Amino acid sequence: MVKMAGSDSVPEEKFSLKEVLITFQSCLTDNQEIVTDSYVNGWRGLVRFMNSLGSIFSFISKDAVNKIQIMVTHRNGENGDKYETLQSMVKYELDNNLVDLQRRAEHPESGCRTLLRLHRALRWLELFLEKLRTSTEDSKTSVMCTDAYNDSLAQHHAWIIRKAATMAFCVLPGRAAFFQTMNVGSTEQVVAMLGEAMPFISKVYEITEELYKQHNLLELP
Numbered sequence: 641m642v643k644m645a646g647s648d649s650v651p652e653e654k655f656s657l658k659e660v661l662i663t664f665q666s667c668l669t670d671n672q673e674i675v676t677d678s679y680v681n682g683w684r685g686l687v688r689f690m691n692s693l694g695s696i697f698s699f700i701s702k703d704a705v706n707k708i709q710i711m712v713t714h715r716n717g718e719n720g721d722k723y724e725t726l727q728s729m730v731k732y733e734l735d736n737n738l739v740d741l742q743r744r745a746e747h748p749e750s751g752c753r754t755l756l757r758l759h760r761a762l763r764w765l766e767l768f769l770e771k772l773r774t775s776t777e778d779s780k781t782s783v784m785c786t787d788a789y790n791d792s793l794a795q796h797h798a799w800i801i802r803k804a805a806t807m808a809f810c811v812l813p814g815r816a817a818f819f820q821t822m823n824v825g826s827t828e829q830v831v832a833m834l835g836e837a838m839p840f841i842s843k844v845y846e847i848t849e850e851l852y853k854q855h856n857l858l859e860l861p
């Protein structure tokens with residue numbers, strides 16, 4: 641069962657990363673729009689998984705939770721219906737001048753800039769999952785995670801954040817223990833699940849990237 645944006649409790653039992661990654665499948669509407677609630681739910685599940693890896697990651701999860709909360713607040717606000725999909729959010733915020741385009745000023749918590757941070761992190765996830773999927777027994781999760789980070793999010797982070805993130809990655813459990821934490825089953829089942837879920841994550845990433853590119857929003861402050 642997947643937690644809904646804005647609801648209070650998360651079912652604790654039987655947590656499996658499969659449910660989380662499959663959430664990204666439900667993000668896509670028939671006409672290839674991205675449903676904000678499903679996107680946000682995907683991130684909630686990922687953060688929950690990250691929390692289970694230990695408190696060293698809490699500085700990362702705090703920032704992610706903060707961004708998730710900003711999106712939920714937009715969704716629950718009086719114009720919440722305008723935030724139903726990422727496409728409708730972009731249109732609404734741009735049409736109404738609700739996005740700081742040059743520097744953070746009147747709209748420091750616009751949906752567009754907040755979502756962009758999660759979108760960049762989704763690229764990290766895509767790269768990391770692909771590395772996990774194609775890894776071998778002796779591959780190191782810390783190296784896979786660091787490489788994925790350096791090829792994506794790192795270029796958007798200040799030195800101090802990069803340093804802290806890279807240090808945290810060093811204490812990631814080894815591949816076997818990491819797969820166990822995912823609670824999906826055997827290594828073969830993990831690999832199969834990743835193969836199943838990844839196309840949806842990639843699709844969601846691609847569509848968002850294109851949307852932001854079209855509107856020149858990829859460098860929002």
Ligand SMILES: CCCCCCCCCCCCC/C=C/[C@@H](O)[C@H](COP(=O)(O)O)NC(=O)CCCCCCCCCCCCCCC
Nearest residue numbers: 686687689690697699700703704757758761764793801805
């Ligand atoms: C599995 C280990 C988890 C590795 C997580 C990799 C991502 C590392 C991100 C480090 C972010 C550090 C915290 C601060 C970030 C902010 O400066 C920065 C910029 O925000 P601002 O413009 O508002 O200032 N924020 C961000 O870039 C957003 C970061 C959001 C990170 C979400 C990470 C969730 C990770 C979920 C892990 C799930 C793993 C599943 C694998 C099978």
